[in-house]
Amino acid sequence: MKKHKNILASLLFTGVIGLGLAAIPNGVQAQQPGLKRVDLQRHDLSAPGWEAIQVRVDFGPGVVAPRHRHPGEEIIYVLRGSIEYQVEGKPPVTLKTGDVLFVPAGAIHSAKNVGRDEASELATYIVEKGKPLVEPVK
Template sequence: MKTSLAVASATVALAVLFPFAAAEAQQAKPQSWPGIKRTDLQRHDLSAPGREVIQVHVDFAPGAAVPAHSHPGEEIVYAIEGAMEYQVEGQSPVTLKSGDVLFIPAGAIHSVKNAGSGNAAELATYIVEKGKPLLVGK
């Protein structure tokens, strides 16, 4: 009974959140980024007015890349596995490996690609303006 209730609750939550996630995904056009899989983990309002935190798990297949873009707030990256090369505008490229972190300032244009021969993954945490698209193309 508890399992059925948990599955039903999760299904309802996904049904409620899916249209928002689909609209956001369409704006960001991740379907045009082969080999990238983004899994939304959580989204919460913050105590700072007009701000929210969004946390996602991103998988990068070998050779996968996300082109230049920015966010309406800060991004904090934690590398989970593999190697990812980040290019933040005005800075030298940096390669993150498992356990490495990167802070990307609000509005900074940046790109990322899988720099290894295997899969790569990251935990990305965004502290952004509520109601704005998460990703803005260059």
């Protein structure tokens, strides 16, 4: 029965799979190999219609989060490793443990673990409620 529930949950959330992300009840999301997203918290903001979402993203060596955008701002804090970010219209930047990056709403961007070991970031999103968190871009 549990297996059927997991399959059903995966099918219900195929609308957000663009980056390989499908919600699973425990907050861990299924995605492309070597990329793991764990939802940490989600809260309504005092501004009606907006919410804050925090996610830990773990990248295996050489793993890329392909081009995408969000319906609001993303604030990134690198927890460990070296991650190269490419924000459209700006030169690539490589951040290391303790570095931060601000990605404006709607900005197309990608990220790649350029180190030899696993890398992790804490991503905080300030987004409109009800919109998909991630929109893949070709």
